[in-house]
Amino acid sequence: MQQSIPRSILLSEAVSGIEEAPTVALLGARQVGKTTLARQVAEAWPGQSTVFDLEVPAVREALSQTPEILLRNSEGLVVIDEVQRLPALFQVLRPVCDDPNRKAVFLLLGSASWDLIQGISETLAGRILFVDVGGFSLAEVGSEHQDRLWIRGGFPRAWLARSTAAWKRWMQSFSRTFLERDIPGLGSKVSPEALGRFWRMLAHYHGQTWNAAELGRSMDVSATAVNHYRDLLAGTFMIRVLPPWFENLGKRMVKSPKVYLRDSGILHFLLGIEDMAELAMHPRYGASWEGFALEQTLLAHGQDQAYFYATQRGAELDLLLLRRGKRWGFEFKCTDAPRTTKSMRIVIDDLGLEHLWVIYPGDLEYPLAQDITALPLKKIGDLAL
Template identity: 45%
Template sequence: MIARKIQASIEDSLKEFPVVGLIGPRQAGKTTLAKMILERMGTGPLYLDLELSSDVNKLRDPEMYLRRYEDRLVIIDEVQRMPELFPLIRAMVDQKRRAGRFLILGSASPALVRQASETLAGRIVYRELLPLSLDEVGHSNTDRLWLRGGYPLSYLAAGNDGSYSWREAFIRTYLEMDIPQLGIRVPASQLRRFWTMLAHSHGQLWNASKIAGSLGISAPTAKHYLDILSDTFVVRQLQPFFANVKKRLVKSPKVYLRDPGLLHALMRIKETEDLEAHPSVGASWEGFIVEQIIAAKPDDWEAYFYRTSAGAEIDLLLLDDTGRPVAVEIKYSLSPKPGKGFWSAIDDLACEKAFVIFPGDESYPLQKNAFTLPVAQMHRIFE
């Protein structure tokens, strides 16, 4: 079993907050992690899975049932299936406030959970469990993680065929079952076409009119579809950085599929050889590294991209805890050569640190406080 970095953070939060919300995409390992926490805490906690009718039946009178466990940690899995529990949890916490009363797990993002959990304001802290990261599987497994993605059952499959089949099944289940269960009424076939179009424009600026025209839908509908995929953790909208510079700045977000395995499944890429030969290999690598860096960054760091109409561009712009910019360029090349736009952007923002992430083995200086950085040394970004 692969140890998850976030476990310690969750356990610390349970010592401080009455309610901890563990959110993330389905099949990312939330249930497995909750059971690992359960094992570490011994026989005390109560675990309820709202996908099981037997556990749902226990909550026919939820107040009576849960009051029997006031002095124990109660773990509720797939809590979004029973939103009527949130007011009760609030009332129980207010009557007897102590840390570690509830650990709730959900497959919806904070934006969706918030619809049912506004009453828990001041009582809950959210922690997001992502698919497996390089820090968790080890940098010697970079190629495997890049091809298969970080969903545990995809990454750990016996072979690439089994991994690909699992991802295909995940996509079907997500579209045909998971989305409807969240109360979202969008035809599965339409959303799959939209998702596939995003895969083929992975890492590009969001262009609602172009995608809407291709699908025969309105631009607002296309944006609605994008928000659905973002709110359920399968797409990232990386926002542009608006600096106080006298430049015309790009205002649209860049769109990435967050898991490279799902990206490759939607693009029919099954093997490393197929990926290496694909015209989108550079975009795939960029998105993969963007996700790894964002997963590893400290909580008080912020992530953007930077682009001007004149061509100055930074793939990933990080702001440290003091607001100082750190520029990150991502190249799938053993001899990376940033373009003029990268150096112009560094000048625009007066970046004191800049890195070019590449699949090589050695870090070496370029110019203007910029260094190449192998994937295994990405932690140096935050030093």
């Protein structure tokens, strides 16, 4: 098994970004490959490059004491890793980016979304481009490794682990570090034990409509508390909160979001699943496929303007993408031979879908109806939306 996976599309996006804007941010979960990608950007950069790793206390102290001097006098490519650890930098970066004599461009690496970073009084709106860095995609690892990617997830070290035991050890270390160091590093006062319990519980609710009251009762905490836990995990890219699509159709519609663990490997680790045989026998088998196929679809076609659709009477669409003024629908079915359903016909009519694809684990692409196609997940990147 090769020990590195080229990520040429992400590299191209990052390199193009720093040619177009004074600041580019690589955003994604910890250990997802941002630092490796930044190193490759620096290697492709024609001039000098400087790296500030805010995980290093001395570096963090230096930038916190004299940030304007260091950044204003910098030249070439300046990489700032784990930027969420020093939110005050954003106040300094704005005037630096606006300086007509600026000699540097900035590449920021963050493991938390801007919404979670406290104390930012200035923004970089109009001065920054974002590159979302997810786990490995099927296009990157190769379709022949679909099951391995599904069971292990897309974190590089998890996917490349030499054995199932090594994968499990990495997952144990990652989850412990995330709860005990990363979350407190954001200034959160939530105890690691409470958030860990919520995370494990959420694995059993993977792919379901959010119900804060129900989860709060299960944990014996308030709905406000579980909403805060959810926001912490969403803001650190551990879960995806998929919003509902609703418009005035004269129907009673579901208006709560659906929640997924973004990485299938973390889902399986929290559920105690270690291989495909165990997964196939687990009650969350179908939900696991839905979340995995959803993430691969969003990696291939972008996560902007992505929704699910559901009515109170049971009609539902797993994923609705709005692209270039058209509506495209996706259903994710873990079956050998997908079939059309009454619900599919209803959502096509309700939403005016251009086409609906039923994404499944097989190999054959074939029409189910004039406007419905069964599509193997391995071909998801071939679609032109």
